[in-house]
Amino acid sequence: MESVRSSTHRSRGRSRLTVTGVLTGLLLTLSVPAAVPDSAAVTPERGSAYMGMGVLAHDGALGDATDDSLSGSRTGQTEGVDVSSHQRDVAWSTLYGSGVRWSYTKATEGTSYKNAYFTQQYNGPYKLGMVRGAYHFATPDSTGGAAQADYFLAHGGGWSRDGRTLPGVLDIEWNPYGPACYGKSKSQMVGWIRDFLNRYKARTGRAAVIYTATSWWSQCTGNYRGFAANPLWIARYASTPGTLPAGWSSYTMWQYTSTGKTVGDHDRFNGNLDQLRDFASG
Template sequence: MPVRRSSGSRSARPAVRIRRLTVAGALLAACSFLCTTPSSAATTPARGSAHMGMGVLAHDGRAGTPTSDQATQTEGVDVSGYQGNVAWSTLWNSGVRWAYTKATEGTYYTNPYFAQQYNGSYNVGVIRGSYHFATPDTTSGATQANYFVDHGGGWSRDGKTLPGALDIEWNPYGAACYGKSASGMVSWIADFLNTYKARTGRDAVIYTATSWWTQCTGNYGGFAADNPLWIARYASAPGTLPAGWGYYTMWQYTSSGPTVGDHDKFNGALDRVQALANG
């Protein structure tokens, strides 16, 4: 006689399938989370690692070569901790005559290579200055201006020190405009600039890109009368400037220059660089 399977063995099979599907679903969900989390985290840089033009590469161009018909201009560079110890003699011999070094970011970072970069440039004859990478979502403009001045962002009338620069651009750690409205961003910038001038007696330089400025300040034009513009655009010409400024003082034109990547043009001969240093 044929052997009849018990009803218990037949009813066990769906339960086994359900358990297998449940386990498989759990593993799939876990894999989905674990596989996506590291890659998304890797796209966000470590706090403190930001530098001039970091957002320009991602949002506003890749490289620039100024056209030969530009008016008389003076070559410069900007550096940060990313470059480490800089070969200033090599840069001087290549024609670089002015430089900015990152001093601070937010109120949580100071450049560990600041002394070598800031003093090293000065020692070979380069007219130097320092800059602050702004993070308007962490502390107030006044607080960051004070932190900047207290950690290398000062100025002296020695003829070889440029006024401090505010690097205000895309947020590398989150939302492009740091979660601020246009009016809120303008207020934050004004807070920084007013505090910096009260501490040093100088109007700070503003480094920015036109597309970011338009998006995040509503293309505000009220700073142009007092604050020199350092425009970032990796192209053959600076292009359209932010509202209010009829000309630029400095132009960061590439992130792939010789010796250090970030190269700049001062809109004038060396005597104009010296004039800005002297105030």
């Protein structure tokens, strides 16, 4: 009889443990989100890319680019911002009051996307006396470099010698829609970039600015050094701009922090306001 009771007690104990374990497992399942496989990641919609989108995803924030850490590099430099449709109508007077003196607005992407907020974002700073410019987000997997330069110029990417309009920018960085280098070999990528730059200069008389990150440039162009005649806008979210791509001994602009979709990314022109206006004048 005692043996039966002991056996029954052990059986009930095991049942309680089993039920407890099942309940615990269910609670953990409910409280901890399941990991989403990389393959299930949602590809953004074409046209939604913005300057630094790929840089932040691949290089990340390499250090806290705080006001204190940048105080030394700020001397002799001029604060700017870059914006896209994600910012919608920008409060330019607020930015001007905070010390921002120049801006770049995304105009186009590929040969099919135009920024619906371009007019407000491009003309707004100009009316306040700021220096402004436009940039093109490159998608070398969609159409050729010359065709994209033409599209950019047809939709806001032009330049004028008024001292307040900056030369257009080729934003060339990681592909947010697929393979990092857009399915191109290093030599093919160099050729695509050359086609864009040559067409832009032929039609405007100005060399376009190249916006990129050193790590992308090394990965996708083989650290090609042949475009150093074009001004460099380096992207690096840290307290220093770091090592530059091959061929450039200095940078013209530096995107030092990415604040996402709220107020735009912050940048520095490597010179004072008079030098910025001289650069705009060509």
